[in-house]
Amino acid sequence: CxxxxxxxxxxxxxxxxxxxxxxxxxxxxxxxxxxxxxxxxxxxxxxxxxxxxxxxxxxxLDYAEEDIVLGPYNMVDESNPSLGNIYTINSYGGFYTDLSYVNSETPEFTESSTSLSHKSGVSAHDYQRKTLDYFWNHHGYSGIDGNGKRTISVVNYTNVAGGLDQRNAFYNAALDVLTYGLGGNGYRPFCAAQDIVTHEFTHGYTAHTSGLIYRNQAGAMNESMSDVFGYLVEAEYQNGGDWTQGEDVHYTGASRSFINPPDYNQPDHVDHPYFVAYNPNPQWSNDFGGVHYNSGITNKIMYLVIAGDTHYGIEVPPLEENLNASRQAAANIWFAWSSFYLDPEDDFEIGRVKMLQACNDLYPDNFNYYQTIASGWASTGIGSEIVFTPGDLNQDQSINILDIVELVNIILNGSPDETQLYLGDLNSDGSINILDIIELVNLILG
Ligand SMILES: [Ca+2]
Ligand SMILES: [Ca+2]
Ligand SMILES: [Ca+2]
Ligand SMILES: [Ca+2]
Ligand SMILES: [Zn+2]
Structure with missing residues:
Protein backbone atom coordinates (compact mmCIF):
# COMPACT_ATOMS: atom_id res chain seq x y z
CA CYS A 1 0.00 0.00 0.00
CA LEU A 61 -11.47 16.85 -0.37
CA ASP A 62 -9.09 18.25 2.19
CA TYR A 63 -10.01 15.93 4.99
CA ALA A 64 -7.63 14.80 7.71
CA GLU A 65 -9.01 13.01 10.71
CA GLU A 66 -6.40 14.42 13.10
CA ASP A 67 -7.56 17.98 12.31
CA ILE A 68 -11.15 17.43 13.38
CA VAL A 69 -11.98 19.48 16.47
CA LEU A 70 -13.45 17.74 19.51
CA GLY A 71 -15.98 19.02 22.04
CA PRO A 72 -17.17 17.82 25.46
CA TYR A 73 -19.68 15.45 23.84
CA ASN A 74 -19.13 14.34 20.24
CA MET A 75 -21.65 12.78 17.91
CA VAL A 76 -19.98 9.39 17.64
CA ASP A 77 -21.94 6.15 17.69
CA GLU A 78 -19.99 3.11 18.86
CA SER A 79 -23.11 1.15 19.80
CA ASN A 80 -22.59 -1.55 17.18
CA PRO A 81 -18.92 -1.84 16.18
CA SER A 82 -19.57 -4.88 13.99
CA LEU A 83 -21.59 -2.64 11.65
CA GLY A 84 -19.01 0.14 11.92
CA ASN A 85 -18.97 3.26 14.08
CA ILE A 86 -20.71 6.40 12.87
CA TYR A 87 -18.86 9.72 13.04
CA THR A 88 -20.95 12.80 12.32
CA ILE A 89 -18.99 15.92 11.44
CA ASN A 90 -19.96 19.59 11.09
CA SER A 91 -18.86 21.52 7.99
CA TYR A 92 -20.98 24.63 8.56
CA GLY A 93 -19.41 27.80 7.17
CA GLY A 94 -17.35 26.13 4.48
CA PHE A 95 -16.64 23.13 2.32
CA TYR A 96 -14.46 20.75 4.33
CA THR A 97 -12.85 23.52 6.35
CA ASP A 98 -12.80 23.97 10.14
CA LEU A 99 -14.27 20.53 10.64
CA SER A 100 -15.41 19.51 14.09
CA TYR A 101 -17.41 16.60 15.36
CA VAL A 102 -20.98 17.72 15.85
CA ASN A 103 -20.53 18.41 19.54
CA SER A 104 -22.39 19.61 22.56
CA GLU A 105 -21.79 20.89 26.09
CA THR A 106 -24.24 18.28 27.37
CA PRO A 107 -25.08 14.71 26.30
CA GLU A 108 -28.10 16.12 24.45
CA PHE A 109 -27.94 17.64 20.99
CA THR A 110 -30.80 20.11 21.14
CA GLU A 111 -29.21 23.50 20.37
CA SER A 112 -31.07 25.34 17.62
CA SER A 113 -28.14 27.43 16.36
CA THR A 114 -27.53 26.34 12.77
CA SER A 115 -23.79 26.73 13.09
CA LEU A 116 -23.66 23.91 15.67
CA SER A 117 -25.49 21.57 13.25
CA HIS A 118 -27.29 19.74 16.04
CA LYS A 119 -30.50 19.28 14.08
CA SER A 120 -28.72 18.23 10.90
CA GLY A 121 -26.37 16.02 12.88
CA VAL A 122 -29.23 14.20 14.57
CA SER A 123 -30.94 13.64 11.20
CA ALA A 124 -27.82 12.39 9.44
CA HIS A 125 -26.92 10.19 12.37
CA ASP A 126 -30.36 8.69 12.91
CA TYR A 127 -30.93 7.98 9.21
CA GLN A 128 -27.46 6.48 8.92
CA ARG A 129 -28.03 4.24 11.95
CA LYS A 130 -31.23 2.97 10.35
CA THR A 131 -29.51 2.44 7.00
CA LEU A 132 -26.80 0.29 8.58
CA ASP A 133 -29.39 -1.66 10.56
CA TYR A 134 -31.50 -2.26 7.44
CA PHE A 135 -28.59 -3.55 5.36
CA TRP A 136 -27.54 -5.89 8.16
CA ASN A 137 -30.98 -7.08 9.25
CA HIS A 138 -32.27 -7.75 5.74
CA HIS A 139 -29.16 -8.57 3.75
CA GLY A 140 -26.37 -9.45 6.20
CA TYR A 141 -24.28 -6.57 4.83
CA SER A 142 -22.21 -4.79 7.49
CA GLY A 143 -20.85 -1.25 7.30
CA ILE A 144 -20.30 0.67 4.08
CA ASP A 145 -17.85 -1.87 2.65
CA GLY A 146 -19.53 -5.09 3.77
CA ASN A 147 -16.83 -5.55 6.43
CA GLY A 148 -18.03 -3.21 9.14
CA LYS A 149 -16.10 -0.16 8.03
CA ARG A 150 -16.92 3.10 9.84
CA THR A 151 -19.28 5.64 8.31
CA ILE A 152 -18.37 9.32 8.24
CA SER A 153 -21.16 11.82 7.60
CA VAL A 154 -20.21 15.45 6.97
CA VAL A 155 -23.22 17.75 7.34
CA ASN A 156 -24.13 21.34 6.47
CA TYR A 157 -21.37 22.25 4.03
CA THR A 158 -21.95 25.68 2.49
CA ASN A 159 -21.15 27.39 -0.80
CA VAL A 160 -17.52 28.36 -1.34
CA ALA A 161 -15.52 28.87 -4.53
CA GLY A 162 -14.36 25.50 -5.80
CA GLY A 163 -16.84 23.58 -3.65
CA LEU A 164 -20.11 21.96 -4.60
CA ASP A 165 -23.48 23.72 -4.48
CA GLN A 166 -24.84 23.46 -0.95
CA ARG A 167 -28.16 22.21 -2.34
CA ASN A 168 -26.78 18.76 -2.91
CA ALA A 169 -25.32 15.65 -1.30
CA PHE A 170 -22.65 13.25 -2.47
CA TYR A 171 -20.57 10.19 -1.71
CA ASN A 172 -16.80 10.44 -1.96
CA ALA A 173 -15.34 7.08 -2.92
CA ALA A 174 -11.73 8.04 -2.22
CA LEU A 175 -12.54 8.63 1.44
CA ASP A 176 -15.74 6.60 1.84
CA VAL A 177 -17.41 9.72 3.23
CA LEU A 178 -21.04 10.85 2.89
CA THR A 179 -21.54 14.60 2.59
CA TYR A 180 -24.65 16.77 2.82
CA GLY A 181 -25.17 20.44 1.97
CA LEU A 182 -26.98 22.99 4.12
CA GLY A 183 -29.73 23.51 1.53
CA GLY A 184 -31.51 26.87 1.35
CA ASN A 185 -33.53 28.49 -1.45
CA GLY A 186 -36.42 26.04 -1.28
CA TYR A 187 -34.46 23.18 0.27
CA ARG A 188 -33.98 21.90 3.79
CA PRO A 189 -30.56 20.53 4.78
CA PHE A 190 -29.89 17.53 2.54
CA CYS A 191 -29.37 15.14 5.46
CA ALA A 192 -32.99 15.73 6.50
CA ALA A 193 -34.36 12.76 4.55
CA GLN A 194 -34.06 9.02 5.08
CA ASP A 195 -34.13 8.33 1.34
CA ILE A 196 -31.27 10.77 0.64
CA VAL A 197 -29.03 9.47 3.44
CA THR A 198 -29.59 5.90 2.26
CA HIS A 199 -29.07 7.02 -1.36
CA GLU A 200 -25.58 8.35 -0.56
CA PHE A 201 -24.67 5.32 1.56
CA THR A 202 -25.79 3.04 -1.27
CA HIS A 203 -23.29 4.71 -3.61
CA GLY A 204 -20.69 3.37 -1.17
CA TYR A 205 -22.32 -0.06 -1.14
CA THR A 206 -22.30 -0.07 -4.97
CA ALA A 207 -18.65 1.02 -5.12
CA HIS A 208 -17.74 -1.88 -2.82
CA THR A 209 -19.86 -4.49 -4.63
CA SER A 210 -20.69 -4.28 -8.36
CA GLY A 211 -18.47 -1.22 -8.88
CA LEU A 212 -20.86 0.11 -11.55
CA ILE A 213 -19.04 3.04 -13.11
CA TYR A 214 -20.68 6.43 -13.06
CA ARG A 215 -21.35 6.93 -16.74
CA ASN A 216 -24.05 6.12 -19.29
CA GLN A 217 -26.29 3.13 -18.53
CA ALA A 218 -23.97 1.64 -15.90
CA GLY A 219 -24.11 5.01 -14.14
CA ALA A 220 -27.89 5.12 -14.50
CA MET A 221 -28.15 1.72 -12.78
CA ASN A 222 -25.74 2.99 -10.10
CA GLU A 223 -27.97 6.05 -9.52
CA SER A 224 -31.11 3.94 -9.54
CA MET A 225 -29.63 1.47 -7.06
CA SER A 226 -29.24 4.37 -4.63
CA ASP A 227 -32.84 5.51 -5.18
CA VAL A 228 -34.15 1.95 -4.81
CA PHE A 229 -32.50 1.34 -1.46
CA GLY A 230 -33.51 4.85 -0.38
CA TYR A 231 -37.09 3.79 -1.04
CA LEU A 232 -36.66 0.43 0.71
CA VAL A 233 -35.14 1.85 3.89
CA GLU A 234 -37.69 4.66 4.07
CA ALA A 235 -40.44 2.05 3.66
CA GLU A 236 -38.92 0.01 6.49
CA TYR A 237 -38.85 2.84 9.02
CA GLN A 238 -41.62 5.16 7.81
CA ASN A 239 -44.68 2.98 7.56
CA GLY A 240 -44.26 1.78 3.98
CA GLY A 241 -42.64 4.98 2.74
CA ASP A 242 -43.65 6.64 -0.51
CA TRP A 243 -42.88 6.51 -4.23
CA THR A 244 -40.80 9.68 -4.48
CA GLN A 245 -37.13 10.40 -3.81
CA GLY A 246 -35.94 13.42 -1.84
CA GLU A 247 -39.38 14.86 -1.05
CA ASP A 248 -38.46 15.61 2.56
CA VAL A 249 -35.84 18.21 1.66
CA HIS A 250 -37.98 19.98 -0.95
CA TYR A 251 -40.44 22.57 0.31
CA THR A 252 -42.57 21.46 -2.64
CA GLY A 253 -42.22 18.43 -4.89
CA ALA A 254 -39.38 15.91 -4.90
CA SER A 255 -36.28 14.95 -6.88
CA ARG A 256 -37.66 11.88 -8.65
CA SER A 257 -40.79 9.77 -8.96
CA PHE A 258 -40.85 5.98 -9.15
CA ILE A 259 -44.45 5.82 -10.33
CA ASN A 260 -44.06 8.41 -13.05
CA PRO A 261 -40.41 9.30 -13.77
CA PRO A 262 -41.37 11.88 -16.46
CA ASP A 263 -42.75 14.08 -13.63
CA TYR A 264 -39.09 14.97 -13.03
CA ASN A 265 -37.76 14.84 -16.60
CA GLN A 266 -36.81 11.17 -16.53
CA PRO A 267 -37.71 8.58 -19.18
CA ASP A 268 -39.97 5.64 -18.30
CA HIS A 269 -39.15 3.83 -21.56
CA VAL A 270 -36.11 3.70 -23.86
CA ASP A 271 -38.21 5.34 -26.60
CA HIS A 272 -39.34 8.19 -24.33
CA PRO A 273 -38.12 11.66 -25.42
CA TYR A 274 -36.32 12.08 -22.07
CA PHE A 275 -34.15 9.01 -22.71
CA VAL A 276 -30.48 10.03 -22.97
CA ALA A 277 -28.52 8.31 -25.74
CA TYR A 278 -25.09 6.77 -25.16
CA ASN A 279 -22.46 9.48 -24.83
CA PRO A 280 -18.89 8.57 -25.82
CA ASN A 281 -17.57 11.51 -23.81
CA PRO A 282 -19.38 11.37 -20.47
CA GLN A 283 -18.59 14.25 -18.11
CA TRP A 284 -20.13 16.55 -15.49
CA SER A 285 -21.70 18.85 -18.11
CA ASN A 286 -23.73 16.03 -19.68
CA ASP A 287 -24.52 14.30 -16.38
CA PHE A 288 -21.99 11.59 -17.29
CA GLY A 289 -24.23 10.41 -20.09
CA GLY A 290 -27.54 11.04 -18.33
CA VAL A 291 -27.08 9.02 -15.15
CA HIS A 292 -29.71 11.08 -13.28
CA TYR A 293 -32.12 10.80 -16.24
CA ASN A 294 -31.96 7.18 -17.39
CA SER A 295 -32.11 5.98 -13.78
CA GLY A 296 -35.85 6.54 -14.26
CA ILE A 297 -35.93 3.32 -16.32
CA THR A 298 -34.85 0.96 -13.55
CA ASN A 299 -36.66 3.04 -10.92
CA LYS A 300 -39.87 2.44 -12.86
CA ILE A 301 -39.11 -1.29 -13.11
CA MET A 302 -38.67 -1.46 -9.34
CA TYR A 303 -42.04 0.23 -8.84
CA LEU A 304 -43.78 -2.06 -11.33
CA VAL A 305 -42.52 -5.35 -9.91
CA ILE A 306 -43.42 -4.33 -6.35
CA ALA A 307 -46.79 -2.66 -6.96
CA GLY A 308 -47.81 -4.09 -10.34
CA ASP A 309 -49.36 -2.11 -13.19
CA THR A 310 -49.81 -2.09 -16.96
CA HIS A 311 -47.13 0.04 -18.61
CA TYR A 312 -47.17 0.82 -22.34
CA GLY A 313 -49.58 -2.06 -22.83
CA ILE A 314 -47.51 -4.66 -21.00
CA GLU A 315 -49.02 -6.08 -17.85
CA VAL A 316 -46.57 -6.42 -14.97
CA PRO A 317 -48.12 -8.41 -12.13
CA PRO A 318 -46.62 -7.65 -8.70
CA LEU A 319 -44.15 -10.17 -7.30
CA GLU A 320 -46.61 -10.73 -4.44
CA GLU A 321 -50.15 -9.50 -3.84
CA ASN A 322 -49.16 -8.36 -0.35
CA LEU A 323 -47.17 -5.13 -0.71
CA ASN A 324 -44.77 -5.86 2.17
CA ALA A 325 -44.01 -9.33 0.84
CA SER A 326 -43.59 -7.94 -2.66
CA ARG A 327 -41.18 -5.28 -1.40
CA GLN A 328 -39.10 -7.84 0.47
CA ALA A 329 -38.84 -10.11 -2.57
CA ALA A 330 -37.75 -7.16 -4.73
CA ALA A 331 -35.22 -6.13 -2.07
CA ASN A 332 -33.70 -9.62 -2.10
CA ILE A 333 -33.49 -9.66 -5.89
CA TRP A 334 -31.99 -6.16 -6.14
CA PHE A 335 -29.46 -6.85 -3.38
CA ALA A 336 -28.30 -10.12 -4.97
CA TRP A 337 -28.25 -8.50 -8.43
CA SER A 338 -26.01 -5.68 -7.23
CA SER A 339 -23.81 -7.70 -4.88
CA PHE A 340 -23.11 -10.81 -6.92
CA TYR A 341 -24.04 -10.32 -10.59
CA LEU A 342 -23.51 -6.80 -11.93
CA ASP A 343 -20.11 -5.70 -13.25
CA PRO A 344 -18.70 -2.17 -13.68
CA GLU A 345 -19.56 -1.62 -17.35
CA ASP A 346 -22.90 -3.42 -17.66
CA ASP A 347 -25.68 -1.75 -19.62
CA PHE A 348 -29.45 -2.18 -19.39
CA GLU A 349 -29.56 -5.22 -21.70
CA ILE A 350 -26.97 -7.06 -19.63
CA GLY A 351 -28.58 -5.76 -16.44
CA ARG A 352 -31.86 -7.37 -17.47
CA VAL A 353 -30.24 -10.75 -18.15
CA LYS A 354 -28.40 -10.63 -14.83
CA MET A 355 -31.48 -9.68 -12.84
CA LEU A 356 -33.33 -12.63 -14.37
CA GLN A 357 -30.38 -14.85 -13.43
CA ALA A 358 -30.36 -13.48 -9.88
CA CYS A 359 -34.12 -14.05 -9.62
CA ASN A 360 -33.84 -17.59 -10.92
CA ASP A 361 -30.97 -18.44 -8.55
CA LEU A 362 -32.76 -16.97 -5.52
CA TYR A 363 -36.20 -18.34 -6.38
CA PRO A 364 -35.57 -21.30 -8.72
CA ASP A 365 -39.13 -22.63 -8.55
CA ASN A 366 -40.92 -19.32 -8.92
CA PHE A 367 -42.00 -18.82 -12.55
CA ASN A 368 -44.20 -15.90 -11.52
CA TYR A 369 -41.28 -13.90 -10.17
CA TYR A 370 -39.26 -14.64 -13.28
CA GLN A 371 -42.06 -13.53 -15.56
CA THR A 372 -42.72 -10.39 -13.52
CA ILE A 373 -39.07 -9.33 -13.73
CA ALA A 374 -39.00 -9.97 -17.49
CA SER A 375 -42.27 -8.09 -17.99
CA GLY A 376 -41.03 -5.14 -15.93
CA TRP A 377 -37.99 -4.71 -18.17
CA ALA A 378 -40.01 -5.39 -21.34
CA SER A 379 -42.50 -2.65 -20.42
CA THR A 380 -39.66 -0.10 -20.54
CA GLY A 381 -38.51 -1.39 -23.93
CA ILE A 382 -35.71 -3.69 -22.76
CA GLY A 383 -36.01 -7.34 -23.79
CA SER A 384 -39.31 -9.12 -24.18
CA GLU A 385 -41.82 -10.82 -21.95
CA ILE A 386 -41.17 -14.44 -21.07
CA VAL A 387 -44.03 -16.89 -21.22
CA PHE A 388 -43.62 -20.42 -19.93
CA THR A 389 -45.69 -22.80 -22.05
CA PRO A 390 -45.62 -26.53 -21.28
CA GLY A 391 -44.23 -28.28 -24.36
CA ASP A 392 -42.08 -25.31 -25.41
CA LEU A 393 -38.92 -26.90 -24.00
CA ASN A 394 -36.47 -24.54 -25.72
CA GLN A 395 -38.61 -21.49 -24.83
CA ASP A 396 -38.71 -19.99 -28.32
CA GLN A 397 -42.47 -19.36 -28.10
CA SER A 398 -43.42 -22.14 -30.52
CA ILE A 399 -43.84 -25.90 -30.14
CA ASN A 400 -42.25 -28.06 -32.84
CA ILE A 401 -39.70 -30.76 -33.64
CA LEU A 402 -36.94 -28.81 -31.86
CA ASP A 403 -38.78 -29.28 -28.58
CA ILE A 404 -38.85 -33.05 -29.12
CA VAL A 405 -35.06 -32.96 -29.54
CA GLU A 406 -34.80 -30.95 -26.32
CA LEU A 407 -37.09 -33.37 -24.48
CA VAL A 408 -35.05 -36.38 -25.64
CA ASN A 409 -31.89 -34.67 -24.39
CA ILE A 410 -33.48 -34.07 -21.00
CA ILE A 411 -34.47 -37.73 -20.77
CA LEU A 412 -30.96 -38.84 -21.75
CA ASN A 413 -29.32 -36.48 -19.24
CA GLY A 414 -31.61 -37.51 -16.37
CA SER A 415 -32.31 -35.22 -13.37
CA PRO A 416 -34.42 -32.44 -14.98
CA ASP A 417 -34.60 -29.14 -13.07
CA GLU A 418 -37.81 -27.46 -11.93
CA THR A 419 -38.25 -25.47 -15.13
CA GLN A 420 -37.71 -28.52 -17.32
CA LEU A 421 -40.23 -30.48 -15.26
CA TYR A 422 -42.78 -27.71 -15.62
CA LEU A 423 -42.27 -27.52 -19.38
CA GLY A 424 -41.74 -31.21 -20.10
CA ASP A 425 -43.85 -33.30 -17.74
CA LEU A 426 -46.81 -33.13 -20.08
CA ASN A 427 -48.78 -35.99 -18.56
CA SER A 428 -48.20 -34.57 -15.07
CA ASP A 429 -46.94 -37.77 -13.48
CA GLY A 430 -43.93 -36.12 -11.81
CA SER A 431 -41.24 -37.40 -14.16
CA ILE A 432 -40.09 -36.95 -17.73
CA ASN A 433 -39.95 -40.03 -19.96
CA ILE A 434 -41.16 -41.59 -23.21
CA LEU A 435 -44.80 -40.96 -22.27
CA ASP A 436 -44.16 -37.21 -22.37
CA ILE A 437 -42.68 -37.51 -25.85
CA ILE A 438 -45.92 -39.12 -26.99
CA GLU A 439 -47.86 -36.24 -25.41
CA LEU A 440 -45.59 -33.73 -27.12
CA VAL A 441 -46.00 -35.38 -30.52
CA ASN A 442 -49.77 -35.25 -30.05
CA LEU A 443 -49.48 -31.59 -29.11
CA ILE A 444 -47.53 -30.83 -32.29
CA LEU A 445 -49.89 -32.85 -34.48
CA GLY A 446 -52.75 -30.96 -32.84
CA1 LIG B 1 -41.16 10.38 2.65
CA1 LIG C 1 -39.20 9.15 -0.32
CA1 LIG D 1 -40.05 -24.37 -28.78
CA1 LIG E 1 -44.32 -37.25 -17.33
ZN1 LIG F 1 -26.64 9.69 -6.44
Missing part, protein backbone atom coordinates in the same frame (compact mmCIF):
# COMPACT_ATOMS: atom_id res chain seq x y z
CA UNK A 2 2.94 2.38 0.47
CA UNK A 3 3.10 2.76 -3.32
CA UNK A 4 -0.18 4.62 -3.24
CA UNK A 5 -0.78 8.22 -2.21
CA UNK A 6 -4.05 7.38 -0.61
CA UNK A 7 -5.57 4.01 0.00
CA UNK A 8 -9.22 3.20 -0.02
CA UNK A 9 -9.29 2.18 3.60
CA UNK A 10 -9.11 -1.53 2.89
CA UNK A 11 -5.34 -1.38 3.36
CA UNK A 12 -5.37 0.43 6.67
CA UNK A 13 -6.18 3.92 5.46
CA UNK A 14 -3.10 6.09 5.13
CA UNK A 15 -2.01 8.94 2.90
CA UNK A 16 1.42 9.47 1.36
CA UNK A 17 2.06 12.96 0.07
CA UNK A 18 5.29 12.29 -1.83
CA UNK A 19 4.28 9.43 -4.08
CA UNK A 20 4.00 9.55 -7.85
CA UNK A 21 1.11 8.28 -9.93
CA UNK A 22 2.10 4.91 -11.34
CA UNK A 23 -0.93 2.71 -11.97
CA UNK A 24 -0.10 -0.68 -13.45
CA UNK A 25 -2.28 -2.70 -15.76
CA UNK A 26 -0.82 -5.97 -14.46
CA UNK A 27 -2.88 -8.90 -15.65
CA UNK A 28 -6.02 -6.78 -15.88
CA UNK A 29 -7.82 -6.42 -19.19
CA UNK A 30 -7.58 -3.16 -21.12
CA UNK A 31 -9.27 -0.28 -19.36
CA UNK A 32 -8.55 -1.77 -15.94
CA UNK A 33 -5.62 -1.21 -13.60
CA UNK A 34 -4.40 -2.79 -10.41
CA UNK A 35 -5.50 -1.14 -7.20
CA UNK A 36 -3.82 -1.27 -3.82
CA UNK A 37 -5.50 -4.59 -3.07
CA UNK A 38 -4.16 -6.17 -6.25
CA UNK A 39 -7.64 -6.21 -7.76
CA UNK A 40 -8.57 -4.92 -11.20
CA UNK A 41 -10.24 -1.53 -11.05
CA UNK A 42 -11.89 0.35 -13.90
CA UNK A 43 -9.66 3.24 -14.95
CA UNK A 44 -12.74 5.43 -15.27
CA UNK A 45 -12.30 6.19 -11.59
CA UNK A 46 -8.97 7.84 -12.39
CA UNK A 47 -10.85 10.58 -14.25
CA UNK A 48 -13.47 11.23 -11.65
CA UNK A 49 -12.47 13.92 -9.17
CA UNK A 50 -11.75 12.50 -5.78
CA UNK A 51 -12.59 8.94 -6.67
CA UNK A 52 -9.89 6.34 -6.55
CA UNK A 53 -9.12 3.00 -5.07
CA UNK A 54 -5.67 3.52 -3.71
CA UNK A 55 -4.35 5.57 -6.62
CA UNK A 56 -2.34 8.74 -6.47
CA UNK A 57 -5.06 11.02 -7.74
CA UNK A 58 -6.02 14.05 -5.72
CA UNK A 59 -8.54 12.98 -3.11
CA UNK A 60 -10.24 16.32 -3.88
Missing amino acids: EEYCWDYGDCGGGSYSDCVVSPQQGNCENGYILDCNGECFNDWYMQFPGVGNGFCNDPW
